[in-house]
Amino acid sequence: MGCIVSSVACCFCSSAASLCCHCLPSCKSSTxxxxxxxxxxxLTTILSAVALIPQVRVGLTKIPALCTPFKLGVVSTNIQSGLDCEAITGFGAVYRLCFATAMFYFLFFLLMLCVRSSRDPRAKIQSGFWFFKFLIWIALIVGAFFIPVEGFTQTWMVIGMIGGALYILIQLISLIDFAHSWNSAWITRLEDTGEKRYAVGLVVSTFCFYVLSGVGIGLLYHYYAGAPECGLNKAMVSLNLIFVVLVSVVSVLPAVRDRLPASGLLQSSLVTCYVIFLTWSAMSNGTVKECNPTLYLQPFTNGTVPDDSLQTSFSGQIAVGIAFLVFSVIYSSFRLSSPAALVKLTCSSSNENYTMSEPGAGPLDSEDKTKQVVWDDEEDHVAYVYSLFHLMLLLATLYVMVMLTNWLRPENDLKSLVANSASYWVRLASSWVCLLLYFWTMIAPILFPDREF
Known part of the structure; x- marks a missing residue:
């Protein structure tokens, strides 16, 4: 019995991570x-996507307070009969799933504040007790489905939009940092080895990103700015086109190359591609029908729900959004949550308040080399800022919510569940912030030559 108890207890602590990754290579406990x-x-993203499946919505209508015939949150539908709750129940489930996960990360964000060393008892909670963590997460999900609709939907949508916009900023920082790191790594290898494949790789990658961006711009002009009513869309696409050309030119200016030898068109092409994606996302949430071929929730007629075949037109945009989400979560988790990154994000002079872990030698037992092992690399120091890590995951959860629900605003008429001006301008503004951030990374070393960027 003692052996059984000790084996089960093993699953409660950091060994749970090892059990889940048994078939994977050995890794650090911080990883x-x-x-x-x-x-x-x-898992939250998958469950939220499943909740939007029409067949699943039928079962969700049986959950108390999730859907009412005449009211969604504090927004009155003004429809006395014929409203099919299946059209909105799926979105309500997404709000609750993401609310539970966001509260889970917020709890750990508060719990891990000011953990500067692994000697802090809270550091053990960060890397262990996974059985209880999953129990807490599941309990939060169950409890979230019993929160009354009144007041919850509108408030949480507004919070979600703010958090989603902030996470787009994290995506932009991740993208720019990745582009600089990629270009620097390949240029360094080219200079060290002299192998032409790195030069070819840089040229081909840059060319592909610019071609993809050019095709995207052409499609935007054709489908979203072709009609006479689409003057605003045409102006916004043209404005972003001018901006991406400008940053591309700036990236190869001699003054910029003197301070940033690794600066070049690879970063510009990648940023251009992402800006075009954000522009497409904005246009896909335009409110003018003639300028938005992807509108899939047409006005209700006699309280009926649109044809299901129209509800898949956003799948491409959502798929690309999820791909960016996965990339940014992985990259920001391992790159932007470090103490060094915290110094740059907060403009501090040093990271002396945090004690970084040194690269370890890994597992010492030679017989463990043939199987997956998780070894503790934080016996003396923390490898990343715990609270910052949880804050980024919290914002990522809010981004998942608004992305899957297409930035639905509670004050919008139910006749337009997807298209709304808020999402349009948030995503356009995000594209401009992306360009400004990239532009700043190029001119900051020139303006402040004594500082490290």
Whole structure:
């Protein structure tokens, strides 16, 4: 019996991460804990996507307070009969799933504040007790489905839009940092080895990103700015086209190359591609029918629900959005949650308040080399800022919510569940912030030559 109890107790602590990754290569405990927390976000995304399936919505209508015939949150439908709750129940489930996960990360964000060393008892909670963590997460999900609709929907949508917009900023920082790191790594290898494949790779990658961006711009002009009523869309596409050309030119200016030898068109092409994606996302949430071929929730007629075949027109945009989400979560979790990144994000002079872990030698037992092992690399120091990591996952959860619900605003008429001006301008503004951030990374070393960027 003692052996059984000890084996089960093993699953409660950090060994749970090892059990979940048994078929994977050996890794550090700091890595496995970040993977496990990210898995919860991935599961939330999957469950939220499943909740939007029409057949699942029927079952969700049986949950108390999730859907009412005449009211969604504090927004009156003004429809006395004929409203099919299946059209909105799926979105309500997404709000609750993401609310529970966001509260889970918020709890750990508060719990892990000011953990500067692994000697802090809270550091053990970060890397262990996974059985109880999943129990807490599941309990939060169950409880979220019994929150009364009144007041919850509108408030949580507004919070979600703010958090989603902030996470787009994290995506932009991740993208720019990734582009600089990629270009620097390949240029360094080219200079060290002299192998032409790195030069070819840089040219081909840059060319492909610019071609993809050019095709995207052409499609935007054709489908979203072709009609006479689409003057605003045409102006916004043209404005972003001018901006991406400008940053591309700036990236190869001699003054910029002197301070940033690794600066070049690879970063510009990648940023251009992402800006075009954000522009497409904005246009897909335009409110003018003639300028938005992807509108899929047409006005209700006699209280009926649109044809299901029209509800898949956003699948491409959502798929690309999820791909960016997965990339940014993985990259920001391991790159932007470090103490060094915290110094740059907060403009601090040093990271002396945090004690970084040194690269370890890994597992010492030679017989463990043939199987997956999770070893503790935080015996003396923390490898990343726990609270910052949980804050990024919290914002990522809010981004999942608004992305899957197409930034639905509670004050919008139910006749337009997808298209809304808020999402249009948030995503356009995000594209401009992306360009400004990239532009700043190029001119900041020139303006402040004594500072490290």
């Amino acid at each position: 496995s804990s970040r993977i496990m927390f990210s898995v919860i976000l991935i």
